[in-house]
Amino acid sequence: MNKNKILLVDDELNLRETISELLNYENYDVKTACNGQEALDLLEYWSPDLIICDIMMPVMDGNTFHEIIKEIHSLNSIPFIFLTAKKENNLMRKCLLDGADDFIYKPFKIKELTSIIESKIERFEKIKNNHTNLYLGKKKYFLHEINTPLNGILGSIKLLMKDEGSLDRKEVLAFYESIKMSGERLNRTMQNIILYQNLKNNSIKFNDNSSSEILNTFLNTKEKIFKIYEGQEKRISFDIDKAIIKFSQEHLEFIFFELIDNALKFSSADKKIIVSGTKYDDKYYEININDSGIGLSEEELNKIGASQQFNREEREQQGLGLGLFLSKNIIRESKGVFSIISKENEGTAIKIFLPLYKTTNLD
Template structure:
């Protein structure tokens, strides 16, 4: 029977040797490195089932190593645990939201570290068994979008259970917020996949008599968006006239959320998003969403489709690339018109014509 492999990264020699001896006794195959760069050198030819890593190290620290692994297709689904003496809530929150699977605090108990390792490796084995059958688009992006929020939820819960007697109310609240953020991200991914499957298989009827008040729906959606983009309210400038249009509130909310989220995501923090909406005639209502971000080239615009993402690694995208495709599809199936004009560096303008009631 093959042994599970563990990579241990820590600059303290005595601690490395102690943990290695402990895990070897538990029938794991263990390799060690004294910093992130040594770990990367090992990972070029040896792929573990779990990585345990200190945060503060010379040459390359744990955060940098994790960032590189997260963006490496052959490595980014490997469970990654930080081994640290620090008990800083803010640091933990950032690491959890970035996709770290958990923490082992120094000094640790032998039973504790063995239990955590067994749990993470068992979960990784299950993921490896199903990920070849359940994904859309590039496999690494799907696995990343499922694993990252799921790890944030599970690791936060683990820490709440383990440290419940030492955490104060403020720290507990931060963990709850972290769980909520991760849960909403996972829910959004799964709902988009379900919507894609329903549209692909013609399970949604777009020829109903649903209608929405666009200004009210826009205000509600904007409020939801700023639950994610904290303290960024000034980034959106809008002038949206009241009107009732022929699309369900659910579909309109989805379209507005996805397109505004994209505009914010692809724009620098110092750039505003301009949104305007007005009734242009008896037949149509015009909505324009304009950003001043990175923009798309003509070649990229031609490729807009399901799971299409452009230079994801450089732009730190989240999501599966479904939002723009689904929005365009829903608009057109609702007898609307969708156009997009974009230039590199200058930004992107999306113009939508919704049928009036």
């Protein structure tokens, strides 16, 4: 049976360790952070069933952390309990009005804490069982991404059946190709949604013994990409050294596909995408993906998240905006490093460091 997950945020080390130990004994899976910023870093790749947070902390206090959580659609339904020794008139009332689920003064009895935890997690489980955690936006982009390829499939089949006797082989093959492309788009959408849910539910196991050869993985992915971008092979320039990295081939192909697809999608046909890869040191392999496309503003970069898209109508985007978000989180979950620098109308530079599996030269 899976344990319920709790994030405990408190700058007092002794209290943090004591509460964590007690909750572990009560069969909870507990992760800790010493301030709001450290907690946000944890939430990039780990989703708890409940958050317990102190108010007064250095770097980022509990109130600021809570305000940020409320703005993140994939996290704002998680029960949030304030824990504080601060005695102030109307403090509890203010926190509850601001959206906290409960409030506990220090010192407290562990029975009081576990009783509140049980009731809040029970409520959260009901929410999870009835609603997806994926925020799909007010403009129904999710329905668009399902209906568009589905209509392409059904419409093509209907025309094939209706005009079967009057179509020549070339026209029939064109319909088949249309059905195939629509099916692949629909499949990609659904697979990304499943991957997102698995990541948020912490049900993906990242095996430390996974490995893949990076050049062959890139070449395989490039072939898949140009089945979509037919005749545009010259748009990618690459220089990738062979190496075995501590990363599953499935996840590496996903990341290459999503990031290169984004670069091609948001760059004009006369602009090249440059992909390079080389050993950074004895521990890490460095990958760079650079484009000269439309880029993102600093504000947009700070808002990257699941289903987050920017100026969709102007940029004619397809997809749910999950690719970049999922790639970033898979890399971090696999003990890699992801960074992105982008400027509007100038382009985007993505830098990734992935752990090397072994340093043997394969040339």
